[in-house]
Amino acid sequence: MTNVPNKLFIQGKNCWAIASAKRAAVLRNGEAYFAAFHHALLQARKQVFILGWDIHSKEELLRGEAAVEAKARNLPTRLGPLLDHVVRSKPDLDIRILIWNFSMLLSLEREPNLFFNLGWAPHPRIHLHMDDEHPVGASHHQKIVVVDGELAFCGGLDLTHYRWDTEDHEPDDPRRRTPAGRSYGPYHDVMMMVEGEVAAKLGELCAYRWHKATAEVVEQRIDDTTDAWPEWVQPWFRHINVGIVRTLPEYKSQQEVREVEALYLDAIRSARRSIFIENQYFTAPILCTALEQRLQETDGPEVVIILPKKISGWLGNKVMEAKRVRILDRLMQADVHNRLRLRHPWVGEQTKHGVMVHAKLMVVDDRLMRVGSANLCNRSMGLDTECDLAIEAQNPEQEAGVRRLRNELLAEHFGVTVQEVDAQFQRPESKGSLTWVIDQLSDPEQWSQRLKGLGPLEIQEEEFPELVSEAEILDPEKPLEVDRLMDAFVPARESSQDGWLRANWLWLILGACALVGLAAAWRFTGLAEIADRQRLAEFLQIVPWDVGLYPLLLIGFVVGGLSMFPVTVLIGATAILLDPLPALVTAFAGTQLSALVTYGVGWRLGRERIQRMAGSRLNRISRQLARHGVVSIAVIRNLPIAPFTIVNLVAGASHIRLRDYLVGTLLGMAPGILAVTIFTDQLLGFLQEPNPLNILFMAGALIFLVVASRWLKRRFS
Known part of the structure; x- marks a missing residue:
């Protein structure tokens, strides 16, 4: 650490850390950065962190004469083969790559093997993780490479396609092509290369990001004997303080x-x-x-x-x-x-x-x-x-x-x-x-x-x-208010969810087969009579109470709420018994009535009893309910956090305003009631008449439910 204090940097305010760099330099454009990275990776001994927004294993790091020279030395010039080469030749080397878990906006731009692991099969000591531990709509945008905690790169360049260019930015440079052979226009970017203590601090940041994304604790492995600094890069600075500046949502x-x-x-x-x-x-x-x-x-x-x-x-x-x-x-x-x-x-x-x-x-x-x-x-x-x-x-x-x-x-x-x-x-x-x-x-x-x-x-x-x-x-x-509210209700991830598609594809197939089998049973056996609404309504009219079907359903919602019976099942039963529009109205009325009754029970039991029953997690929910009112109730109704009845009891004990509670419940339950009633109606149509249109609808609904449940599982694991 240099002795001269910095006047502008204030740790904890405008920077995270101030660390010394033995050497520092700026690399202008992809040609310089990719060549320096290629050289540094070959010198790595123990550990390499790569953090980025995107990556492409087939990206050519060296082009023109530099590529010819590398190939003459039997050195790979593409990123994926280069990573494999250094890991295979150095048994103690561990490489961790953390890339943003792309949204649909990137689905047509990303390398296919990031979806299905086709093409480049990385070595077991090359760990690739897609980071989705961030608010909805946010991205992992840091671009950092750390080699042995001794040399680091940080700036605007990812190790991916559409990035390489020279400082000349010639309009028609034939070397400026993607791995797929597409040409692209001139591209200007900058990276900083640093050596020493500041590189170790960046490695600490990478380890922190890896832990947040995977729940895996990785110790930084520093080797200060590594000399990965490219000999052709003259240092701009020696023994200088460098501030590390972050944004974290x-x-x-x-x-x-x-x-x-x-x-x-x-x-x-x-x-x-x-x-x-x-x-x-x-x-x-x-x-x-x-x-x-x-x-x-x-x-x-x-x-x-x-x-x-x-x-x-x-x-x-x-x-x-x-x-x-x-x-x-x-x-x-x-x-x-x-x-x-x-x-x-x-x-x-x-x-x-x-x-x-x-x-x-x-x-x-x-x-x-x-x-x-x-x-x-x-x-x-x-x-x-x-x-x-x-x-x-x-x-x-x-x-x-x-x-x-x-x-x-x-x-x-x-x-x-x-x-x-x-x-x-x-x-x-x-x-x-x-x-x-x-x-x-x-x-x-x-x-x-x-x-x-x-x-x-x-x-x-x-x-x-x-x-x-x-x-x-x-x-x-x-982050959007609703998204931050969601995060307040749930703990951080406890385990990685890698390989979900490979582990769950069988369930997708079994689900589709189950639908087809159920449709066949309804079509060719006497089970179809069960799906007849008129027959069910006539059956329910013989109950000993001299009441109509609608009051009976409302009573069922109240009793179900008091006994913690799943409200989704009650909504589904209502959708089976009634036509879509009456089912919607009855389900809305039933959930509101049940919510009102159990809210009153919570109010009567009091906060201390509910806290003892609910525990620390629902106590946190209680605080959020009281703070955000209508929004919190609406959000929590759509999340797999706690049963319908428990939320009602906690809300009553929290003394959230009754008006906010009922409005929030109405808004929050609306998507689920609509989805269940419409889905149930279509399911009955599918069972009774499995024509191509109904089959297509059910397949789409199944895919939607799987994707939605997958997203919720990853977010609220």
Whole structure:
């Protein structure tokens, strides 16, 4: 640890840890990072962590001459074979890969073997886990690699397809192809490579994420004799403090961490001369407000923001573009002193080819630099898992390293040497102005032959105002209230759920066979008479009480509630006896009446008795019921947390307002009542007449129930 204290970093506020790096450097673009990773992996001895949003085992890490040289040494160049190669040659090496458990949005982009384990069969000491331990809609977005706790990479690049490119970003580079042979456009990104104590801290973070995702405790295995630093990479910094900055969403027992947001705000407030930003997205209002305030100051800093010309990615260009339009328009309105430059990189003779900016970095003055996975969007501030590395310069040598990142990026974007960029800053008329240098390098008269540059980012009219609500769902500031409420009711995962499809495919087949067999029995035997509603109603009319069927069913709901009989069975029986519409009305009335009676019982028994009966888990539910009212009741009615009657008793003992309780019960029971009554009606139709349409409906219903139960099982294990 260096002796000079950092002025900006505050552990527990805007960073998780401050650790020393023996060496640190920035790797620009996929060619540099993939080559450095390839080299480092070959040096690994004990343990490798790979955390990412995506991965592709067939990704070519080395291309062109580098690939020829590697193959001449009999070294694999594709990721999967390379991982197998190093594990087989080093019996003590253990590799753990944690990738986001993709949503349907990625189903057509992911490598097929991540679904079915086809193609690449990893070695037993290569552990691949799909992380789904995060709030609904959130993603595991950290991109970290740690080798033996001694060397680490952190930034915006995943080890997957559509990422490799050179700093030239040639429009038609034939090497820029996916494993499937598809070409793609220029792609710009950045990673930081660090060595020493900070790598060990990143390994600690990886072990924590692995435990949260799998419930498996993994001890970090550090080997400080490993020299995995590529000899061709000259260190930018030596013996320097590095801040590790995270975003972690509130989830189950995990507390919310917003260090990424805090450091962005602190860095913007501390800027004296300039703020240089590259990012894929800019949709976070809180960061926009902070920049607006600095732009409106008379002596505030210059602000340069480099974004892609068009937004692409899994969030959808239309949604994020609509939000970006409003954010950038606000900044332009605040730029009363002409200190703002919004730019996008381009390549090609007629500037037709935009460069996809995927980098997530910031340089403030010559003092602060940060590189990581966090976008300037709400998700990265409080919903997705993120990790950035930040360096605060403490002396002129370190300031030169910070300045180097900004100037090398400008040189890359403008297609000039870094010496030419430095010369522009040293001209007397520049007065050290970042915006002046960018304007000079953008002058078409001086640079008419250039085939690269930074073009003005034109703010289009908001074409998609109807997507505002959708944008709020796709780019929320934190987990949705309903999702956080769900997490409060359940404990953290206790075991891994890997291999569910392989373990349960037989049950899917047996379920389908059971439906077919039941249909055949109803079709060809006398059992079909049981499904006749009129016959059942006539049978029930002979009961000794001189009452109608409806009051009898309501009494059944009350008695069932008091005896803890499953309410779903009562709803299903109602759906069998009555036609769909009367069944719906009766089921709603019966559940409300039963809930009201058992609520009263809970109120009479009192809190202490219910707490002794329910235990600590339902005591936690009691607190949530009292805190959230209608929402909590509505949510808990749809979750496999506690029986219907127990929830009613706890609610009564919690003294939740009766109105909130009844409204929440009505809203919460509605989906289940609708599903059960409609399903039961269709089931009867299927049993009596198993035609292709009914068979198709039942198959779809079965798949839906299996998928829904699977999701609930994984989430509430």
